[in-house]
Amino acid sequence: MPIWKKIEQKQFSPIYLLYGTEAFVINETKQRLIQSVLTEEEMDFNFSSYDLEDIPVEAALEEAETLPFMGDKKLVILQNPVFLTAERSKDKVEHNVKKLEEYIANPAPYTIVVFSAPYEKLDERKKITKLLKKNAEVMEANKLNxxxxxxxxxxxxxxxxxxxxxxxxxxxxxxxxxxxxxxxxxxxxxxxxxxxxxxxxxxxxxxxTARSLEQDIFALVDKVVTGKVEKAFRIYYDLLKLNEEPIKILAVIANQFRLIYQTKELARKGYGQQQIAGFLKVHPFRVKLAAGQARSFSDEQLAAIMMMLADSDLQMKTSGMAKSLIAEMFLFKLQSLMQKTG
CATH class of the missing domain: 1.10.8.60 (Helicase, Ruva Protein; domain 3)
Incomplete structure (x- = not known):
């Protein structure tokens, strides 16, 4: 049964381990636990949150072992347990991991302890990690495909x-x-x-739906690719009206074309969508969209576009010309290139 369903049905575990890089999923799970375990009146007395980069774990466990006041349950959230990872500890405090091992073996029946670990991977070689994974309700919250x-x-x-x-x-x-x-x-x-x-x-x-700058730039590139240049310029002028800086617009356009070029090159070498996403550290869906756009450009076009972008960036940083005009000139050159080679 999924962890959220168990929480809704109040089937609580004494220990939870939430880890991964998808902060939204971790935070939403913590909120569901708070809402399901405690009433508003109980929050002041029976809810605690500790940052383990500042507080030793044994201090948090003392709180976990204290009986709840005016309620049946306590909820204790332990943030940033870096000692579960292979990273070199940068903690300002030393943790009594032995005390934690003892607690995991015999947790307080009236307390729910939640480890919130915003890390992509935990160190599976460590005894404490193995112990937690074996005894806790574990949820891995990494980026969704x-x-x-x-x-x-x-x-x-x-x-x-x-x-x-x-x-x-x-x-x-x-x-x-x-x-x-x-x-x-x-x-x-x-x-x-x-x-x-x-x-x-x-x-x-x-x-x-509100559009992010990156998505507007994706749409702008798409309009150029499909020959809808007037709509591409309309998006650009709308971005200027929204006070987006031309140098930032050009930088995001460059990022999109760089992604298109890299996706095309890696696909040619036999990499799949997930592999490309992992290699470039972007979401697979962005790779899928870039792969679709990549089919509209030849290698020569992409090389020429990257050169044009580099020239425009240099002009923005060294010439006295208006930056908005330089970005507009790039779009005209892009339009001309697509028409000549289309």
Missing amino acids: EKELKAWIRTRAAANQAQIEEEAIDHLLAIAGTNLMMLASELDKLSLYASGEQPITVEVVDQL
């Missing part, structure tokens, strides 16, 4: 009494990106608009 991301979107919409069409899911990811906090905010807004009476469609997503 495309399939998991889409399932998460459906689940989030359903929790808001809304349905979202498959095409709308793709469009939402293309516009809002893959950050779960941003997606959650947008889904809550879309669900409120739909009010459970109608599904969330592509049109609704397009109308209501």
